Amino acid sequence: MLLRSSEPRVHQWQSVLLTLALLQAPFLAKAAEPTRFYERRAEGWFWYQSEPEIAPPRPAEPEPAPVVIPTAPPPEAAPIIDPTPAEPAPLSAAWLRAHLDDYRLQAIDDPRPTRVALYLYLQKLALDKASRFTETFQRVVQSDPYLDETTRRPVGNYANLLNRVAGEQREQVLQTLAKEAGIWLFYRSDCPYCAAQAPVLRLLAERQGFTVQAIALDGRPLPGGAFPDFRPDAGQAQRLGVVSTPALFLVRPPDGVAPLAQGLLSLTDLEQRILLAAHEAGWIDADSFARTKPLVADLTLDASRAFPTTIPEDPEAFLALLREQAQGNALAPDSTSADSPAAP
Numbered sequence: 001m002l003l004r005s006s007e008p009r010v011h012q013w014q015s016v017l018l019t020l021a022l023l024q025a026p027f028l029a030k031a032a033e034p035t036r037f038y039e040r041r042a043e044g045w046f047w048y049q050s051e052p053e054i055a056p057p058r059p060a061e062p063e064p065a066p067v068v069i070p071t072a073p074p075p076e077a078a079p080i081i082d083p084t085p086a087e088p089a090p091l092s093a094a095w096l097r098a099h100l101d102d103y104r105l106q107a108i109d110d111p112r113p114t115r116v117a118l119y120l121y122l123q124k125l126a127l128d129k130a131s132r133f134t135e136t137f138q139r140v141v142q143s144d145p146y147l148d149e150t151t152r153r154p155v156g157n158y159a160n161l162l163n164r165v166a167g168e169q170r171e172q173v174l175q176t177l178a179k180e181a182g183i184w185l186f187y188r189s190d191c192p193y194c195a196a197q198a199p200v201l202r203l204l205a206e207r208q209g210f211t212v213q214a215i216a217l218d219g220r221p222l223p224g225g226a227f228p229d230f231r232p233d234a235g236q237a238q239r240l241g242v243v244s245t246p247a248l249f250l251v252r253p254p255d256g257v258a259p260l261a262q263g264l265l266s267l268t269d270l271e272q273r274i275l276l277a278a279h280e281a282g283w284i285d286a287d288s289f290a291r292t293k294p295l296v297a298d299l300t301l302d303a304s305r306a307f308p309t310t311i312p313e314d315p316e317a318f319l320a321l322l323r324e325q326a327q328g329n330a331l332a333p334d335s336t337s338a339d340s341p342a343a344p
């Protein structure tokens with residue numbers, strides 16, 4: 001009974017809900033319709049709305065400037081040189097040197113009298129030019145003491161006199177030097193050249209008074225008992241750069257050392273090297289060293305002394321420059337003209 005009484009109520013509520021849904025449908029449809037034209041007049045004519053601002057594009061970062069590596073400028077083009085040099089003046093020495101042999105070969109290939117005579121005349125011209133040059137050469141040398149080699153050193157028997165005087169001066173200078181300098185001899189006992197050098201050193205010690213100190217690289221004496229007061233090497237050879245024996249050094253206490261040779265020397269060569277080494281080291285003065293030379297006057301023309309950087313174009317000016325240089329050398333302090341004997 002109770003179940004039957006509740007069914008009419010359920011149907012009643014369903015009818016009410018359906019009626020409400022139908023009543024709300026027009027309103028929902030109206031809200032979903034798009035807004036009509038006349039309902040949007042508040043937005044402005046033609047609906048000019050301000051467009052949303054667009055952020056300006058971020059400027060691109062500038063690319064780093066390329067690194068420019070400096071390059072050396074291209075080398076200047078070499079001047080164009082005419083491959084054909086100018087022809088020398090006809091019949092000049094240069095022309096004869098370039099063409100005389102050609103005329104000789106032509107005469108050999110075609111020995112007609114004309115060609116042979118032409119070659120012979122050209123040859124005579126060249127010989128006559130050479131003869132005139134030789135004669136003038138001799139006259140100029142005789143008239144200019146700076147060009148005459150007999151001014152520096154006489155010839156013939158007078159040269160022997162000059163050699164004798166120079167030898168006396170050399171011995172005097174060597175004997176003076178021997179009072180303050182000596183000779184070191186580095187040797188090996190099995191070195192035959194060292195044994196051959198020993199008598200020369202003994203003669204030098206006897207004649208000039210030099211003290212000779214022998215230094216044995218192997219700690220053993222020389223054959224024959226030469227220089228018995230030898231000393232074993234204590235590193236001096238390595239410090240002095242000894243690479244061969246016999247090795248000779250000129251030594252001046254307390255610390256002066258000048259190399260002479262690493263090999264055999266005759267007595268004359270040894271004395272000359274001693275003088276040269278002492279002069280280079282400043283142990284003998286220039287005047288003493290000059291007196292040991294067999295020269296009357298040292299008229300050496302040295303281009304390294306105060307010569308100008310440009311050469312005069314005028315031959316007379318160029319000649320005057322060279323003569324002035326020769327005179328300056330003759331009057332220099334190391335000249336021997338004032339102290340050396342003149343040739344009779």
